Amino acid sequence: MYDVIVVGAGPAGSMTAKTAAERGLDVLLLERELEVGVPDKCGEFLPSLQEMRRLAPDVRDLEGLFDPPDYCIVNRTKHVKFVFPNEVEITVHFRGLVLERKLYDKHLTNEAARAGAEVATLTSVVDLLDGGEGVRAKNTDGVIDIPAKVVVAADGAYSLVARRAGLPVSRDPMDYGVGYQYEMVNVDHDPDYVDMYLGEDIAPGSYAWIIPKGEDVANVGTGARAPYMKAGMSIRDYQRNFGEDHPLSS
Incomplete structure (x- = not known):
């Protein structure tokens, strides 16, 4: 059984997986696409680290998200x-x-993997297990049940995980x-x-x-x-x- 399953390898999911793995937890990061960061879903513009420090002076650990490596910056x-x-x-x-967003997303996922998280692509979550203790997922081998103590919903605005968990998801x-x-x-x-x-x-x-x-x-x-x-x-x-x-x- 994993300590944490993170669903979605966008920036939020990858940073969550990295942070949990750095704290010694057994982490699985799931991504439904074959290639992390593809297709691109944003304008690729990010405030500089200096601007974010000015806008959010009380937020810690801004460097992880707002100081990407040079090879990601165009x-x-x-x-x-x-x-x-x-x-x-x-x-x-x-x-x-x-940014070249696909490079940036891959960088964050690689950082999660370096911290010890396991990464699985082409894996779509289709449901939560009873009690929310893991996920039911579909990959190239078929449908599998993956148990975990905690499931993190990082699967976007229309989060299936959040809806299955009964969390409030706006319909407005x-x-x-x-x-x-x-x-x-x-x-x-x-x-x-x-x-x-x-x-x-x-x-x-x-x-x-x-x-x-x-x-x-x-x-x-x-x-x-x-x-x-x-x-x-x-x-x-x-x-x-x-x-x-x-x-x-x-």
Whole structure:
């Protein structure tokens, strides 16, 4: 029996597994995808460690998440520019890191493994065992039961583990967003600036972004909240419109 099973090898799951393993616990980290960090599900922008220390001075151990190794960093930005529907622009000095997210996620998972955690990919949790004392999972060998003293739900916003455990999971659509992004080339954009675009016609209830990954490459994406989206419009439509209509991202 494992001491801890962590479900989901994103940053939260990997850091939890690493911390538990460092304290001498027998840890299993499960990931449903074949490759950790793929597909990418974010804009790949992270506040710098200096900014996080300023924003959260009382939080300990920030270095583990906000000081990634250089090989994971593709750009270092200096400013964030907010662009409003009336064309007003506000720029703030804010140092950030642009990551190659799949490398960063793998780095954190590797750190968990180095600390002693066992990692299993292509393993999807389908249920909790009775009393929450482990998980029922499906891998390439079939369905297996894996007992554990503690199960940690790090499997995302729609966490199956949390729902099976009877934990409160919001069903309010305002608590969730949808997003769509591309990695684009030939983007004419200053690599020192992250741009955030606001407005109901661009990204209703959220924002669109241009996050430079260096030179002429950028992560260009759009987020939205479903209650604010126009009838008949999908998140792909908003992303397509932003990518085609905006001069900096086309």
